[in-house]
Amino acid sequence: MELVVDSGVSRMEGARKNPTLICAPIMADTVDQMLNLMRTAKASGADLVEIRLDSLKSFNHRPDISTLIQHCPLPTLFTYRPVWEGGMYDGDETSRLDALRLAMELGADHIDVELKAIHEFNSSLNGIRPGKCQVIVSSHNYHNTPSVEELGDLVARIQASGADIVKIATTALDIIDVARIFQITVHSQVPIIAMVMGEKGLMSRILCPKFGGYLTFGTLEAGKVSAPGQPTIQDLLDLYNFRQLGPDTRIFGIIGKPVSHSKSPLLYNEAFKSVGFNGVFVHLLVDDIATFFQTYSSLDFAGFSCTIPHKEAALETCDEVDPVAKSIGAVNCIIRRPTDGKLFGCNTDYVGAISAIEDGLRGLYHTPVGSSPLAGKLFVVIGAGGAGKALAYGAKEKGARVVIANRTYGRAKELADSIGGQALSLAELSSFHPEKGMILANTTSIGMQPKVDETPVAKEALQYYSLVFDAVYTPKITRLLREAEECGLKIVTGVEMFIGQAYEQYERFTGLPAPKELFKNIMATY
Template sequence: MRHNKVAISIAGATIDRALERISAARSVADIIEFRLDYLTDLPIDDPRPAVARLIRSTDRPVILTYHPDQVRSSEGAVDVEFQRRFWQQLFPFAESRPVQFDLDIEVAEAFLKRSEPVPWAQVIVSYHNFEQTPTDLLDVYRRLAATPAGVLKIATMARDLTDNLLLLAVLERARREGRPTIALGMGEAGVISRILAPTWGSFLTFGSLTAEEATAPGQLTARELISLYRVPQLTPDTHVTGVIGNPVSHSLSPRMHNEAFKRLHLNWVYLPLLVKDLRRFMTDFVHPSTRKIPWSLRGLSVTIPHKVAVVRYLDRVDETARAVGAVNTVVIEGNRLVGYNSDVVGALRPLQSRLDLRGARVVILGAGGAARAVVYALRRAEADVLVLARRLDRAEQLAQRFGVRAGHLSDVAGIEYDILINATPVGLENPDRDSIVPSSALRPGTIVFDLVPIGTETRLLREARRRGCRTISGLEMLVHQAAVQFQLWTRHRAPLSVMWEAIGESERVREH
């Protein structure tokens, strides 16, 4: 089986610290990258003894990287001639060990201009852009390819998911020309490239030992690359799924679905996909007749803010999703995109396991896509439903659709209820601080269900527990709706216990 390479970057502040991290890196890395530019005690005038210690400390192939202008930008860019002299001292290491040297394109061009001896086969010539992904990226590739370097490298800031298409075009060109190339996007929108680029032909991908030791925005950890996304085993035939939304960095869904795929030995992967422009994403990445990316995309989870807007791009919507007016699951069936709503099941199961919903007085906060699914589910369960929202007109619109009552969010403190459900995103970004419900509105003995799907207790649930309420975490809805999605995509029954374990919970979230 093909094995995609993962290079682990070591960016210790001192030589001793870098040496301490080698044993951890060695256990997961195909290649170890030493970021010499992070070493504050590296003798610049003669780095050879220190670098020799680093190289001798591991039996893994080594990349030596020195881009001091990136690390110490406050001091200004380092002179190219200074870097040229720096590298001249280190090139002799190429004679005794599998060592590669990561040179900025300007430095490589300076060597070419002088016609000086360089172990070009072991050089990685690189271009970095921390601001954007230029539209003329193929021109950048041609500039790199004009050198005799053994590997070409492009790392750019991905401001939008579509920037990855430019990186893909570079890799396709490099593959046709037989030039080993690394092409990676930085930032949240570039995470897809860090996972899938090796399947597109990238020479390798980079990871860090811990999130705190990342050497570039959006860089994933070794554990994420190898254990979560199984990058070494991915192939061009791997079936792809993922969550689309804005934001998605908080999502626990990759942990659940990827662990379930692994446990059932399925060649599938689930990705976080930051989507800002839904129309362009559906055209360029999703629909089989128009997409520009060669992947075996099988389905999507849809979250805020796209659950309602995505409907217009689908070929068919199932009865439940049509009734709800929102889709949280897309399945690609042949050349057709089919929409479903698994939030309905996800909301009902945690509640039905605790009480009979018939006649229960339920207050739902919010009028978005999640609220639609919950109102629909509870209406079918014959609950007495009241929708409250900051915008009364939106609450009334939703209430009229499903034949329930509506009111303004400010009314919540004076309303009697059996169940209170937060179907807004309040608490997602700042769970310790933000709550949409004043503590005075929390009634002892009632159930408070916060749909915010995060692994920590939200302020709303914490205050509700202290007020004597029974609380339900959004993780319960998350897992139950995910199980439905998993089966829709794979035709396999979801391993629920595995999904719970993946997000660090027991099979059933403890009821307070």
């Protein structure tokens, strides 16, 4: 596959850049249902199907396996997973292994045999391996991810068992566990399927083409998984541009906890695709940001957005911080400099939010050219975390009088004192109305999915405001914004802030001008 470099952007020629396969797990009660799902898998873009024999309610070995092979429109992988390895089969072991051997004889492309059963299986073959079938020998760890040394020993044992393809699946207790699987994958001398299960292991399933994985599993439907953390085929192909990932693909991501709600991968991956930029943007569920950066210190991990609750801690982990971000005390964008690998942190939150709020106010008030409609206004910020600091700083810079309301009064006062503002506890906010026409900005996660019925302030108190902004953008219209609209107030959604702050981040990530219209169009459809 040829890479044509144009103005610093890798343009990927051809439909596919990597040989890594997408395998669709097929789980159903009957053979007929499996055949329908196989056709769906082919239409969805899968390369092969994993036929989970242990999911069948009734199973007649020879005719059913023959039917499944003859009528499958894709190459096949037969798995008959016992309960002791996380599957559903709880019957006779000899019968189970006989079914897998029969699948080989009848023309299966792959079978999956557990490491714990491979010796018995090999013995049953009597030294004769029928057909073209490749044997995957697998090991599943549903408790943790062992050390690199232990994983290396495990791979060696699987290889020594006569495996054509090695498969290891571990469980992520922390996102740093994935680094060990990447290390094992990239150094493997044989075809390897290696993944980390669970949400913290998601990037192992997406990035396996970069590190040389044989295949990844993609489901036909969200939530219907054969192991924890599997993405859909549609997400692999359309969201993450899976076919275009390769060893030289640069990795970007959104660091947060929680993080699965973030639309950042949708925004940036679509933008990357539109210009042929060789990068991928993923969700990164991070517990400790300092440990994350210590673990993923490679230049391959090139840039990051940062969200709740890591924006303040991110500032401490960076080698260099933009003066504005230092003043705010929070970082939401981190770039790894290609020259020396150092981390540079900046803050784009305040630009995106303040610009969106100013635009909203200009529709309410006449503002002299060259001045901000925030000048002189009473600006109430809910929250004293990273986003709260960014908005408080930005509003102060525009000449607003700033009030900070926070659950913990001490944190509100600390922020208020740093910008010459006033502090309130969140409990006091509903009775705080010194004047009409105030501006309210929620920067907390109150009202964010799944807790969409929550709001930081009573509806009755909203009558004293002229504009209400909510940094939450999932859902787009929070309870706070809905009630503000019902009171006849101007509202500004978190989507507008999200788009505004993303412009600068994209330009820092890629060195290219932000595709502003594309960003707006993408977010308008969600």
